[in-house]
Amino acid sequence: MAIDLKDVQYSYPSNPGKMVLNIPSWSVPEGEKTFLYGPSGGGKSTLLNALSGLIKTTGNVTIFGQELNGLSAKQRDRFRAKNIGFVFQQFNLISYLDALDNIKLASAFGSGRRGEILEEEIKNLLNELNISADEWHEPARNLSIGQQQRIAIARSLINKPQLLIADEPTSSLDHANRDIFMSLLMNIVEEHKITLLLVSHDMSLSAHFSSTVSLNEINRIEEGG
Amino acid sequence: MFIRLAVKSLLDRKGSVIVSLLAMSVSIFVLLGVEHIRHQTKENFSNTVSGVDLIVGGRTGSVNLLLYSVFRVGNPTNNIRWESYEKIASSRKVDWVIPISLGDSHKGYRVLGTSTDYFKYFSYGEKRLLEFRDGRPFRDLFDVVLGAEVARKLNYQLGDRLVLAHGVAATSFSLHDDRPFEVVGILNPTGTPVDQTLHVSLAGIEAIHIDWQHGVRVPGSAAPIDNFDDIDLQPKSITAFMLGLKEKMATFRFQRGVNNFKGEPLMAILPGVALSELWQMMGVLEKTLLLVSGLVFLAACLGVSAMLLASIRERRREIHLLRVIGAPPRFLFFLIELEAFFITFFGVLVGSVLLMSCLLLSRDYVIERFGLHISSSIFTYNSIYMILMVFLASFFVAAIPSCVSYLRARKGLD
Numbered sequence: 001m002a003i004d005l006k007d008v009q010y011s012y013p014s015n016p017g018k019m020v021l022n023i024p025s026w027s028v029p030e031g032e033k034t035f036l037y038g039p040s041g042g043g044k045s046t047l048l049n050a051l052s053g054l055i056k057t058t059g060n061v062t063i064f065g066q067e068l069n070g071l072s073a074k075q076r077d078r079f080r081a082k083n084i085g086f087v088f089q090q091f092n093l094i095s096y097l098d099a100l101d102n103i104k105l106a107s108a109f110g111s112g113r114r115g116e117i118l119e120e121e122i123k124n125l126l127n128e129l130n131i132s133a134d135e136w137h138e139p140a141r142n143l144s145i146g147q148q149q150r151i152a153i154a155r156s157l158i159n160k161p162q163l164l165i166a167d168e169p170t171s172s173l174d175h176a177n178r179d180i181f182m183s184l185l186m187n188i189v190e191e192h193k194i195t196l197l198l199v200s201h202d203m204s205l206s207a208h209f210s211s212t213v214s215l216n217e218i219n220r221i222e223e224g225g
Numbered sequence: 226m227f228i229r230l231a232v233k234s235l236l237d238r239k240g241s242v243i244v245s246l247l248a249m250s251v252s253i254f255v256l257l258g259v260e261h262i263r264h265q266t267k268e269n270f271s272n273t274v275s276g277v278d279l280i281v282g283g284r285t286g287s288v289n290l291l292l293y294s295v296f297r298v299g300n301p302t303n304n305i306r307w308e309s310y311e312k313i314a315s316s317r318k319v320d321w322v323i324p325i326s327l328g329d330s331h332k333g334y335r336v337l338g339t340s341t342d343y344f345k346y347f348s349y350g351e352k353r354l355l356e357f358r359d360g361r362p363f364r365d366l367f368d369v370v371l372g373a374e375v376a377r378k379l380n381y382q383l384g385d386r387l388v389l390a391h392g393v394a395a396t397s398f399s400l401h402d403d404r405p406f407e408v409v410g411i412l413n414p415t416g417t418p419v420d421q422t423l424h425v426s427l428a429g430i431e432a433i434h435i436d437w438q439h440g441v442r443v444p445g446s447a448a449p450i451d452n453f454d455d456i457d458l459q460p461k462s463i464t465a466f467m468l469g470l471k472e473k474m475a476t477f478r479f480q481r482g483v484n485n486f487k488g489e490p491l492m493a494i495l496p497g498v499a500l501s502e503l504w505q506m507m508g509v510l511e512k513t514l515l516l517v518s519g520l521v522f523l524a525a526c527l528g529v530s531a532m533l534l535a536s537i538r539e540r541r542r543e544i545h546l547l548r549v550i551g552a553p554p555r556f557l558f559f560l561i562e563l564e565a566f567f568i569t570f571f572g573v574l575v576g577s578v579l580l581m582s583c584l585l586l587s588r589d590y591v592i593e594r595f596g597l598h599i600s601s602s603i604f605t606y607n608s609i610y611m612i613l614m615v616f617l618a619s620f621f622v623a624a625i626p627s628c629v630s631y632l633r634a635r636k637g638l639d
Contacts, residue, residue, distance in 0.1 A: 081551020
């Protein structure tokens, strides 16, 4: 299994009485493209933080056979850098760094590779994602949201992750750009054999996916509590 | 990549970083400036006299004796009889002796009556003897040798004639105008009170005071004297004298002997000890200045800390992104520490360059106005130690935002 959750529960330390996550069981097979939808405030971000090991929950969070709660904080950071790629709606990149530096930074935390081979690999990825060489040295803030998202995909792929998590990646895009982005994303995950988990409230995206899951179905939070 | 990220992050926040950098630079300027000027003043101070084993004067406080005999500040409580001076000077233990007679002035500058041994034995700094820029020591009765500043400020050249005034007031109406002196020598600058002194022979001092009693000319005795050969110009008393001993080991015993001198109440002081006593008296001012500059620096450090703390709030998304791509909390801690280090480093650099430039530009003014030779080279053991302390303090102050960032990351709040 790519993702396997068992009895996962989480409450923020500032409000221990209010449970945000309560997932008795949920799993995603390897290589599957899963669409997860749910309303705002339904615990999507918290679930993604749990899957990436940024927060420690009760129960078992297993990603590609690795039980995250059994790892130290340092090991979880290392695991995330090496195995999980992320693409967000906005703020995908460090705004004052250019495309190359943003990707190199992710590589520094993951594979730790450097030098000309890494540079070459980054350029290949950027070419693959149709990012012209003129844009490689531009600070990220000078690029359009669409360009930033394609660079974010390149960044997420640099450490050859097994899982790609996309959090509302199309919310800031217009219709045309949304379709271009989705087709690019699907091709990339297909080509690189990556498990994809895309979280969104836009149900029209579900057509691209083999599996659709409602957050309300898996996260059993009772009213008021 | 780590350093690149810190540098680019600082450049991205130019406005607030420049303000913090300026505050840091000004505080470093003040801190190093106060320390440097204190150190240089102290060095100037302790370099005023060297190689002198004892200074002997009428019984008074050691600081007072030092002030009037070396710094030409204040007045002696009593003079020394010439017989007493001769008796002590003739001791077998004494190697050389320099008599000092004060009491007259010229346009606010003190006149020192002494012997030619003054030019032979008096030394300053690291036992540097006096050197002549022009001319020679006094030989005739009305010869005068000028300190460098006197010659420069009053624009005197060799051969010029000048009139001494009775007393030490800047403006005096009691002039020895019937017996002018001729400039025969001008000394090189020393950075000590010697530069502000006119040097004449003891006999010259006696000669201009013939017909004078209690500080005024005796009425009706203005007949000019053409020939002083038949007149006894041996002084009856002098203000003080400096001496060097043949054996340094005997200094304390000799000092005790002078302090118990039977002929009249005298006092002998070790110049080094008296100088440090004098410096200690200024210790409160010195410490106050250091405290104020330390507080200025602390304020700048806290400013940097506040700026970095505010930046954490501004950079929440950036920090979250770093965490998501695998940055551990300690990376965030050291990133913020590195940013503080860069601000401190450039603050030290700008502050130091600013200070050196100011010292260089104001050098002539400081020498002219205060007689202080302040070097523009600010890097001493003390200042380097202080700069290291600055870096250490900045590390601890930057630890506040760094820890906030670290703890938030650990708790998964970013």
